[in-house]
Amino acid sequence: MHTDLLLAEADALLARGRAHNAARLLAPFVGREPENVGGWQRMARARLDLGDPAEALLAAQAAWHLDPWGTESLHWLSAAHSHLGDHAEAIAAAAAACREDPGNPRLHNRLAQAQLAAGLPTDAAEGLRCVVDMAAYDADLMVTYAMALFAIGRPLSAREAVGRALAIDFGHAGARAALQAFERAMSTAIDAASLALAADEYGETLRIHPGRQPHRRPGAARSATGHVARVALLWFLAVLIGAGLLDGAGLLTVPSSLYFALLCAAGTAGCVSALAGPAR
Structure with a gap:
C-alpha cells in the first residue's frame, strides 16, 4: 500500500x-x-x-x-x-x-513523434492516417497528425486536424502552439514553391539531431513560472500575516509602507500565477 x-x-x-x-x-x-x-x-x-x-x-x-x-x-x-x-x-x-x-492511440502517437524527430514526416502522416479515424477523441494524436501533415506540405489538412484537436480540448496548449507555428511558416508562402520550402523548414524544426536539445513541451515553462509565482505568493502572504500579528500584539511596529509593499508583491505574484495557469 x-x-x-x-x-x-x-x-x-x-x-x-x-x-x-x-x-x-x-x-x-x-x-x-x-x-x-x-x-x-x-x-x-x-x-x-x-x-x-x-x-x-x-x-x-x-x-x-x-x-x-x-x-x-x-x-x-x-x-x-x-x-x-x-x-x-x-x-x-x-x-x-x-x-x-x-489499439492504443498514445503508442501510435509516440511512434509518429519518433518519426517526426527523425525527419520522416511522410511515415508519420501515413501511419496516423487510419489511427485518427479510430481515435478521433484524442487531442494529442490530432496535433501530432496536424504537424505531420503540415511538414509534408498539406497546410489546409493540418489546420483541419488542429481544429479537431481544439474541438476536443479548446485549451490544448500543443494545438495552439502548432497553430501559431503554422501561421509563422505560412507567412513566407506565396506560391507552390515557397509553400514547399515552408513545409520543409517547418519539418526541420521538428527534427532532433544527436546532441541537440529538443524543444520543451508546450506549457512546461509556463507551468514552472506558475509554480514559482504560487510559492512566492504564499511567502508574501505569510510575511504579511506575521507582520500584522506582531504589530497587533505590540511586539513590532510595522510601517504602512511595508504593508503596502507586501500587498503589491502578493498581488503581482497572484497575477503571474493566474496568467501562468493552474498547476498541472
Missing part, C-alpha cells in the same frame, strides 16, 4: 508539472526497490520533463529490462531515445509497443 501511495503521489506531481519534486521523491524509492517497474517508468518521465534525456534513458532502460514487452516501458524508452537523437532505437521501441497494443 505504501508503494501504491508513493507512486500515486509521483503521478500527481508529474501531472502538475512538478517533475523536480517527483524525481526527488522517486530517487530513494528506486534505490530501495530497484525491481519496481513503475518507479523507473515515472523516473524516466520526470527526467525527460526536467530536460535530462541521458538520465531518462537510464531509467527507461531499467524499466525495460524488468519489463521488456511492457508498452509503458517501451513508450518511455522510445521517448528517451528520441530526445537523444537515437532515432532508429526510438522508432523500433515505439513500433514494438504498437504491436503489443495496436
Whole structure:
C-alpha cells in the first residue's frame, strides 16, 4: 500500500508539472526497490520533463529490462531515445509497443513523434492516417497528425486536424502552439514553391539531431513560472500575516509602507500565477 501511495503521489506531481519534486521523491524509492517497474517508468518521465534525456534513458532502460514487452516501458524508452537523437532505437521501441497494443492511440502517437524527430514526416502522416479515424477523441494524436501533415506540405489538412484537436480540448496548449507555428511558416508562402520550402523548414524544426536539445513541451515553462509565482505568493502572504500579528500584539511596529509593499508583491505574484495557469 505504501508503494501504491508513493507512486500515486509521483503521478500527481508529474501531472502538475512538478517533475523536480517527483524525481526527488522517486530517487530513494528506486534505490530501495530497484525491481519496481513503475518507479523507473515515472523516473524516466520526470527526467525527460526536467530536460535530462541521458538520465531518462537510464531509467527507461531499467524499466525495460524488468519489463521488456511492457508498452509503458517501451513508450518511455522510445521517448528517451528520441530526445537523444537515437532515432532508429526510438522508432523500433515505439513500433514494438504498437504491436503489443495496436489499439492504443498514445503508442501510435509516440511512434509518429519518433518519426517526426527523425525527419520522416511522410511515415508519420501515413501511419496516423487510419489511427485518427479510430481515435478521433484524442487531442494529442490530432496535433501530432496536424504537424505531420503540415511538414509534408498539406497546410489546409493540418489546420483541419488542429481544429479537431481544439474541438476536443479548446485549451490544448500543443494545438495552439502548432497553430501559431503554422501561421509563422505560412507567412513566407506565396506560391507552390515557397509553400514547399515552408513545409520543409517547418519539418526541420521538428527534427532532433544527436546532441541537440529538443524543444520543451508546450506549457512546461509556463507551468514552472506558475509554480514559482504560487510559492512566492504564499511567502508574501505569510510575511504579511506575521507582520500584522506582531504589530497587533505590540511586539513590532510595522510601517504602512511595508504593508503596502507586501500587498503589491502578493498581488503581482497572484497575477503571474493566474496568467501562468493552474498547476498541472
